[in-house]
Amino acid sequence: MIIISKDVRIIMQTFDVMKDSRITLKDLAQVLNLSPSTISRALADHPAISEATKEKVQKKAEELGFIPNSIASSFRKKKSHTLGVIVPRIDIHFHSLVISGIEEFAYKTGYNVTIFQSKDSITREKEITKLLQNKMVEGVIVCLATETYNYDHFKKFRKLGVPLVFYDRVPSNYDTNKIVINDFESAFKATEHLIKKGCTRIAHIAGNQSTPIFKARLQGYKSAIKKHHGNLDEKLIIPCKTLSYEEGALCAEKFLKFSPMPDGIFCANDYTAVSVIQVFRKAGIKIPEDTAVVGFSNYPISRVIEPHLTTINDRAFQMGIEAAKLLIRLIEEEKKSIKSETITLETELIIRESSMKP
Amino acid sequence: MIIISKDVRIIMQTFDVMKDSRITLKDLAQVLNLSPSTISRALADHPAISEATKEKVQKKAEELGFIPNSIASSFRKKKSHTLGVIVPRIDIHFHSLVISGIEEFAYKTGYNVTIFQSKDSITREKEITKLLQNKMVEGVIVCLATETYNYDHFKKFRKLGVPLVFYDRVPSNYDTNKIVINDFESAFKATEHLIKKGCTRIAHIAGNQSTPIFKARLQGYKSAIKKHHGNLDEKLIIPCKTLSYEEGALCAEKFLKFSPMPDGIFCANDYTAVSVIQVFRKAGIKIPEDTAVVGFSNYPISRVIEPHLTTINDRAFQMGIEAAKLLIRLIEEEKKSIKSETITLETELIIRESSMKP
DNA sequence: TTTTGCAATGCAAACGTTTGCGTAAAAATA
């Protein structure tokens, strides 16, 4: 559907005339009979410029619709005021929350955010790191691709003096800045909650054990069980690859065949937890009376599923805020710090009906 | 938790030495006894440069770890190779899908994506448009803030020759490029589906009527009812402000008091649809036997809720792809086109259990 | 009055890359 009206023609004319006729500092200088340097300083509120000229310049700039060319400025000052962000996928709710936090803080501080998706591919991740170096970003925030176990492609940033902050899926054995939650403690809390609710056979749907966060969650679960129940039944632990909704259903089917069945299940994420609840309910198992369920991440779905899901708030938005805050601090610090920082965010157990045993 | 090891110290030394010692074209030129222009052309695979020198340059560039300064290049060429994206919020699943599509296409085409959240505030939206002009973005993709009814702050882009593409919440009465779905037809399809399933009293949870997309959905609903049932009972239409999960529950409560109750409900989004299903089921109403429900958007939750929700796939990812594709075409077109384009994506009715009346 | 000091502005270079034009040498043509 294409519409060409008389109106559009008029607009086009304007368009063609104005095209690329951006007013520059020099133009302003000429008009005002001042030097470009004075204009520049006036606009930057430099103390050496008199208030009178400052006002004059401001007014004229406004009048002529002067738009400072920040690329020229970046070029000259060697500062792009841009942060690069590499996430596995933008459309995963957790990451979109983190990005939202990053943008929020960056915007307030005057930085721009350029995003890239690694699609969990190390090849693409490497490509992106190269791009980011060209682009002269001032700092980079990364959540590693699942495939990434070697971090060499990030070393160049250090050489270039570009600070890095990793979040969630962070490098192990590599000293750098990290924003994480305490997965161990969170899992411990979640498991302990089930124990306190009277569960005696608590199962765990575990994530990919080559990913540190899921490993830590399993450890937290184990630790809580050992502390309160003494011994641990390894059979109650079912490892998953992707922790998808579908995989969760498969785990649930397995649990249904156990005898006795688990009376509590701690799932490494919310998708599998939701899946378990649905499969169990279809099988006539009452949640939470027969089996209590706890998830991890506080996805929107957790407060929609019936019964509402007890889960761990993983502070995704806050993670983004902290990542941006730390990164910008590192960028603006006079002498770039040598120390690497790891910020651990406090999680919170959100207790809902799925674990409220009578 | 701060760890300083001997290793880190060594890295730091390297770091300090290397800092800001980026190799430039000039450096390369000097080393190779060639002029910067030759280096530039060699690296750009210019036909006027011999294969021999090209190879020599490539090799040396690799060897010295030359990183082209794309800010300088952007500055000189007046091309930032950057797209600006303004969305109300990144953490809304629909938008994160669109952004994902935008990034996907932009990445393949060599463009970067800088994102901004308007937070549905017109003030912030205006601020962002100013920023984007400074940044010399080559094109902008926008989903308008709910507050936005005046589009003057976007007119400057046209004057600057920067193409704009709007998606989802697009300006009305303003000739520009738009990517939309056919909300009218989709709503018509959804309502007709309920009619064909035998529903005779079909209600509608409508969105904010000052937003064109929700207005169109209401019209589509009305049109289908009128076509098949002849007359329309306006009481069966409940308008909502935000279409939130909570608002959906309020609507559901109202429907429960109707007599006779609606035997079909078409909701303007999935949140309210899910809410309706839950409230109805708690009240003992069988879905879909007593009342069939159809949502809109195909949110992840729609295939988790029991019964799974019949809904409209709004092609969010594809919308992002198309927006980026159109924008980049507009950017790269020789003579910027005068015509505004509106691309309407075909939606798809996804039929699941919530509408499968026997 | 001369000197010193300060406030306000200008000069000019620089940032790294690109590009139109010029030119030398080599190759092709007359």
Next chain:
DNA sequence: TATTTTTACGCAAACGTTTGCATTGCAAAA
């Protein structure tokens, strides 16, 4: 061999802003 064409490269300007240093005018101190 003389002339033209082609090939391969260099020169130098330009992009718009910033910034160290120089400069001007003028008031305060000597």
